[in-house]
């Protein structure tokens with residue numbers, strides 16, 4: 001995106017995020033972050049820009065960096081123009097990314113907004129006086145920080161553990177976004193297609209529901225018998241893994257695991273099957289293992305389309321979307337999850353940072369879920385604005 005497109009996109013996101021807008025107005029009056037520096041380490045793209053500007057509206061000095069590989073330079077320019085100090089570049093190099101994280105911490109922020117535990121883990125290695133606490137966006141960050149609880153000993157609220165985040169984002173938004181990505185990338189119909197969803201957690205439930213409502217025949221494969229039973233009760237077919245592979249026109253992985261589909265499965269895949277990943281790691285579909293298998297005799301990349309087709313020795317074809325990366329965040333014009341789901345998730349972020357800044361959380365609240373009263377408030381506010 002060029003800078004004008006980015007500006008338009010961020011402006012659209014900001015105008016659509018009604019909850020965050022209302023909070024920014026309120027923060028402009030209450031100034032909960034007056035004289036506070038907030039260090040952030042979260043993707044620098046249009047939706048997070050709206051969050052960082054909300055914190056700034058509350059009086060914070062914001063010093064920001066991004067995450068590995070996702071920083072959008074035009075978003076960085078937009079934020080710099082609006083008095084956010086950004087230390088970030090688009091990089092897949094861990095050492096370069098580390099240097100950006102260190103630059104944020106060198107500003108000795110009073111609060112941290114972390115994504116994956118990068119900032120808190122570095123703080124734990126090299127502490128400085130004055131850090132009050134902050135937030136962690138993800139489950140993987142929570143798992144990384146839990147063993148450090150005794151040493152961190154400060155309030156750190158974990159956003160992803162909110163029940164709101166689970167249903168609003170992981171279930172509904174990921175389902176819609178993966179469905180939208182399938183349509184946008186392939187331009188194929190869903191009617192009468194056999195779709196198999198691997199993984200029936202919150203994300204898989206949303207994906208399965210979206211394809212079912214679009215007239216596909218959906219089946220679910222999960223390694224956990226309880227999750228499989230839940231899929232059965234929800235009315236999905238739950239075939240044996242191999243039977244599912246043999247009949248699926250589209251396979252979506254949503255497990256959080258690795259090597260869910262590998263070269264060992266090639267013989268079982270149906271001619272023309274499309275493989276699509278919605279899970280966090282690009283290793284759910286073992287793309288290079290499949291593509292370099294002896295069974296593959298030809299490869300065609302549809303340049304700019306996010307599709308690669310593999311021709312097999314027996315004439316069958318297997319299509320892989322976005323090289324096995326999260327299909328709703330990779331590929332052409334990836335939009336990610338809906339603005340509303342991010343609006344509600346970032347409202348939780350803003351309220352949790354306010355909670356910590358105002359001294360309403362203690363060291364005992366180290367790596368704990370969002371407080372229930374914040375969940376209730378965000379839910380009420382969202383309903384009031386959207387009824």
Ligand SMILES: NC(=O)c1ccc[n+]([C@@H]2O[C@H](COP(=O)([O-])OP(=O)(O)OC[C@H]3O[C@@H](n4cnc5c(N)ncnc54)[C@H](O)[C@@H]3O)[C@@H](O)[C@H]2O)c1
Nearest residue numbers: 199200201202203222223224227254255256257278279280
């Ligand atoms: N694309 C996005 O925008 C987005 C957003 C949020 C989360 N995610 C990612 O989606 C993935 C799923 O998230 P979730 O919240 O639903 O997780 P979850 O842990 O609630 O559910 C995962 C399910 O997959 C099952 N599973 C694990 N390995 C399997 C395998 N090999 N085969 C079949 N089933 C298997 C588990 O038993 C579980 O039921 C995670 O990687 C998460 O980070 C993606």
